[in-house]
Amino acid sequence: MKENQHIDTKRLVLASQSPRRKDLLEEAGVLIDIIPSHADEILPEGVDPASCAKELARLKSRDVAAAHPDRWVLGADTIVVVGEAILGKPESGDDARRMLGALSGRAHQVCTGFCLINTSLEREICEVVTTDVTFKTLSPAEINWYIETGEPFDKAGAYGIQGKGASLVREINGSYTNVVGLPICEVVVHLKAIDLVEFR
Ligand SMILES: Cc1cn([C@H]2C[C@H](O)[C@@H](COP(=O)(O)OP(=O)(O)OP(=O)(O)O)O2)c(=O)[nH]c1=O
Helix, strand or coil, rough: CCCCCCCHCCCEEEEECCCCHHHHHCCCCCCCCCCCCCCCCCCCCCCCHHHHHHHHHHHHHHHHCCCCCCCEEEEEEEEEEEECCEEEECCHHHHHHHHHHHCCCCCEEEEEEEEEEECCCEEEEEEEEEEEEEEECCCCCHHHHHHHHHHHHHHHHCCCCHHHHHHHHHEEEEHHHHHCCCCHHHHHHHHHHHHCCCCC
């Protein structure tokens, strides 16, 4: 039992159902156990978009950390910000059409908040990273084609830069993995400091 506990402390709990976050962490050599959060993702009021992403990440991480006080838990949240609007995941095809229309031919920001929590150690490390992305101008036919691929539906802003959505993106400035859902460079700096990355 003691031996298992030792192994557990070397494994990160990922409080996320996102396959992208899992892949990014595993490729970086992080051992993970996946325990998705069921916290309600309600945007906090009166705070800027970047802080929203950080607070939602904190909410997800705390939700799972409460049940696993002896483990390091990582939660994350990605939002797309265009003008004054914050875009989460589309609820329908029409919602995806509205979001892609708003992004067409414009620059926007992708903010990913992440939060590492260890309840027993009373430690909480939360950050947010922002990436600038510019879309080409999309025709109605292109928007329809992209919605029909099904790709928009589990992604903030209704697109995935790592998939067919790559052809919609004209320019990116900042962390690519941040757009995909987790700024792996920044996260690994912290994971290394708490001894949760192998071979480094
Ligand atoms: C902009 C963009 C977002 N996304 C994804 C990353 C996130 O998984 C998702 C935003 O939703 P999130 O609420 O951040 O995450 P999630 O619901 O997928 O998972 P969980 O809450 O369990 O952690 O959008 C891409 O995969 N590619 C992109 O280019």
